[in-house]
Amino acid sequence: MTARNRDDVRVANSNERGAWTSGIVAVGAFLFYLYSVAPQLQDTAPDDVSWVPAMLWAIGISIVGSIVGAIVSSIAGAVGVTIKGLDAEDELATDDRDKEIQRRARLTGYWFYGALAAAVMILAMLDASTFWIGSAAFMIGSLATVAESGTQIVLYRKGM
Amino acid sequence: MTPKPTSVTNSIRRLRFENDEMTQAELAKRIGASRQTVIAIEQGKYSPSLEAAFEIAHALGRPLDEVFHYAP
Numbered sequence: 380m381t382a383r384n385r386d387d388v389r390v391a392n393s394n395e396r397g398a399w400t401s402g403i404v405a406v407g408a409f410l411f412y413l414y415s416v417a418p419q420l421q422d423t424a425p426d427d428v429s430w431v432p433a434m435l436w437a438i439g440i441s442i443v444g445s446i447v448g449a450i451v452s453s454i455a456g457a458v459g460v461t462i463k464g465l466d467a468e469d470e471l472a473t474d475d476r477d478k479e480i481q482r483r484a485r486l487t488g489y490w491f492y493g494a495l496a497a498a499v500m501i502l503a504m505l506d507a508s509t510f511w512i513g514s515a516a517f518m519i520g521s522l523a524t525v526a527e528s529g530t531q532i533v534l535y536r537k538g539m
Numbered sequence: 540m541t542p543k544p545t546s547v548t549n550s551i552r553r554l555r556f557e558n559d560e561m562t563q564a565e566l567a568k569r570i571g572a573s574r575q576t577v578i579a580i581e582q583g584k585y586s587p588s589l590e591a592a593f594e595i596a597h598a599l600g601r602p603l604d605e606v607f608h609y610a611p
Contacts, residue, residue, distance in 0.1 A: 386563050387578055469564055469574055476576045476585055538545075538584025 388463055390470045394477045395535045396456055398484070400448035402528030408441035409521040416514070427507040434517055483539065484530040491523030548608045551581050554599045561599075569598040 391399075415433035460467045495516055504514045555561040563581070566567070567574040570591060587595065588595035596603045 389578065390575060392573065392575060465563070469567065472573045474572045474576055475588065475591070476572070476579065538579060538582070 387506060388465065390463070390465065390469050391456065391535070392461055392477065393453065393456065393472055393515045394481065396452040396531065397449065398531035398535075400452050401445060402425060402525050402532070404441050404444035404448055405521045405524035405528070407444060408437040409518065410518060411440055412437040412514075416510075425510040430510050437517070470523040480531055480534045480539065483534060484527045487530040488523045488527040491519055491526055495519040495523065499520050541564060542544070545583055545586050546609055546611050547586050548583060548610060549580065549606055550608070551577075551595060551606060554601055558599055566595070566598055570594040 412430075412433050415436070416428055416430050418430045456471055457467050460470045498515045498519055499512055502515055547598060551566070555566060563574045563577045567577045570577075571594070572587075572591065576585065576587075578602070580587050592607055593603060596606045
């Protein structure tokens with residue numbers, strides 16, 4: 380492939396790959412949590428649901444998943460760029476555009492973190508079970524991560 | 540979330556060709572940005588900072604208003 384032919388070959392850099400990884404890991408961890416606690420609700424009162432171990436496992440999965448995902452996506456990125464005959468250092472580098480995309484994505488996430496604080500406060504005021512408070516916080520926190528990741532991916536692909 | 544359409548267009552691609560067929564990678568190196576950013580700018584998916592715009596114009600050897608155009 381000549382240098383001219385490489386024009387317009389789109390490559391996801393480390394930030395964009397990171398956005399995919401964190402979004403997928405957040406969804407996976409939340410689904411694990413849901414799968415662990417939802418069946419208990421059929422025959423157990425919310426106060427008696429064993430949700431703390433499930434949430435700790437889900438958080439552990441998201442931490443390990445993020446680390447493994449970052450390693451795998453870095454390797455995949457480098458291999459993909461090499462296969463396309465591109466210079467890995469050039470293609471995977473980040474610059475001001477990446478910072479701007481991250482900044483805008485964080486602003487999207489802040490809306491969810493605000494909602495999270497409000498939801499926790501309202502549930503506490505209503506004297507809700509700690510299961511509902513913890514679960515709402517985890518769900519909205521996961522949504523915040525997905526929203527941030529989604530915003531980044533849209534901005535990378537559609538522009539800003 | 541729909542990205543805001545930009546009113547700024549550019550002639551970077553044509554001017555690169557006129558500049559000894561400068562590649563996107565070469566232009567990116569000259570302005571200190573990634574090639575992916577040059578692609579985004581050329582396709583109107585990203586408006587560069589004023590300083591980066593001047594750097595692009597300088598790298599292409601043209602005045603700024605020959606490289607970027609504003610059509611409100």
